Amino acid sequence: MTTYDLQLDQTTELAETFGLLADPTRLSIVIACMDQERSVGEIAERLGSSPSLTSHHLRLLRSARILRSERRGKQVFYAMADTCVQSVLTIMIEHLFVHEHHTIDET
Amino acid sequence: MTTYDLQLDQTTELAETFGLLADPTRLSIVIACMDQERSVGEIAERLGSSPSLTSHHLRLLRSARILRSERRGKQVFYAMADTCVQSVLTIMIEHLFVHEHHTIDET
DNA sequence: ACAACACTTGAACGATTGTTCATATGTAGG
DNA sequence: CCTACATATGAACAATCGTTCAAGTGTTGT
Numbered sequence: 231m232t233t234y235d236l237q238l239d240q241t242t243e244l245a246e247t248f249g250l251l252a253d254p255t256r257l258s259i260v261i262a263c264m265d266q267e268r269s270v271g272e273i274a275e276r277l278g279s280s281p282s283l284t285s286h287h288l289r290l291l292r293s294a295r296i297l298r299s300e301r302r303g304k305q306v307f308y309a310m311a312d313t314c315v316q317s318v319l320t321i322m323i324e325h326l327f328v329h330e331h332h333t334i335d336e337t
Numbered sequence: 338m339t340t341y342d343l344q345l346d347q348t349t350e351l352a353e354t355f356g357l358l359a360d361p362t363r364l365s366i367v368i369a370c371m372d373q374e375r376s377v378g379e380i381a382e383r384l385g386s387s388p389s390l391t392s393h394h395l396r397l398l399r400s401a402r403i404l405r406s407e408r409r410g411k412q413v414f415y416a417m418a419d420t421c422v423q424s425v426l427t428i429m430i431e432h433l434f435v436h437e438h439h440t441i442d443e444t
Numbered sequence: 445a446c447a448a449c450a451c452t453t454g455a456a457c458g459a460t461t462g463t464t465c466a467t468a469t470g471t472a473g474g
Numbered sequence: 475c476c477t478a479c480a481t482a483t484g485a486a487c488a489a490t491c492g493t494t495c496a497a498g499t500g501t502t503g504t
Contacts, residue, residue: 233372234430238361241368243359244429252356253462254349261348265340272480285482304471304480314432318425322351323341325421328454360492377451390493411450411501426451 232325250294255279256287259308261323263297264316267309354422357401362386363394366415368430370404371423372415 236244251257258277262268268276274284288308291297298311312314343351358364365384369375375383381391395415398404405418417423 234368236365236368240433241365242361244433245359245364246366247429248355249359249461252352252359253346254352255462257352257355258343258348261341261343265413271479280464281481282465282483284360285480286463289482301470301481306481314429318428321425321428322354322421323343326343326347326351349479356491362492363468378449387494388451389453389495392450396452408500413451 247294247296250290250296252316253318255283255289256291259284259287260291260296260310260315261319263308263310264319267307268303269307271305273308309329354401354403357397357403358422360394362390366394367390367398367403367417367422368426370415370417371426374407374414376412377393378412381413381437395442 262273262276274281292299296312296315297308300307369380381388399406403419403422404415407414
């Protein structure tokens with residue numbers, strides 16, 4: 231109903247946020263941090279990717295304030311920092327599940 | 338609260354959707370089609386970009402079923418086809434506006 | 445059939461991106 | 475201080491992406 235007329239820098243900022251969710255590896259990292267905080271090693275192991283790669287992605291997500299980090303001893307824990315991204319992901323994933331179940335029912 | 342355990346292809350599919358929203362030009366196109374259907378020329382003019390570039394982006398958005406197209410005479414009209422993307426964008430944009438107003442109030 | 449308009453398509457190019465490997469930093473225990 | 479562990483950083487490379495230009499298809503009116 232409403233026409234949104236965004237400025238270029240606002241659109242670019244939005245696009246950058248989406249860009250950070252646009253890679254499977256990085257998206258998995260964010261999703262893994264949705265429900266609870268997780269250490270870098272824990273995330274890397276869950277995804278089956280190297281600590282180095284995981285750390286690279288975490289740096290991007292942290293500097294965009296999508297995740298926040300907290301060091302506790304030798305480990306660094308990452309958690310969701312952006313409630314907006316959290317709800318967007320929830321919507322998209324729930325939508326995914328609904329569609330999946332429908333296709334099962336329809337067979 | 339809930340731990341989402343997505344399969345790789347589901348994560349990839351999600352990431353691809355976000356990838357389509359990750360470019361400023363393409364995102365502007367989607368946003369322009371949020372409230373009403375628009376012709377290719379209308380979109381191109383609004384964005385100040387060439388019909389060619391606009392059409393390239395529209396093809397991607399259409400084949401991902403984010404937008405749908407309908408030819409009427411010489412013109413082709415594009416409109417939102419994905420309610421999920423629609424609500425995600427609404428959330429993000431409203432969030433953007435709230436933050437904008439807060440920073441104005443706080444000065 | 446031809447011209448004008450609206451849009452699409454393909455090739456080509458520079459720029460950006462995800463990943464790997466090697467190396468560095470930080471922390472805890474002996 | 476030295477070693478082991480956990481994470482971070484930098485350089486380098488292939489692959490992907492957005493854009494432009496030129497040429498194509500489809501539609502309307504004459």
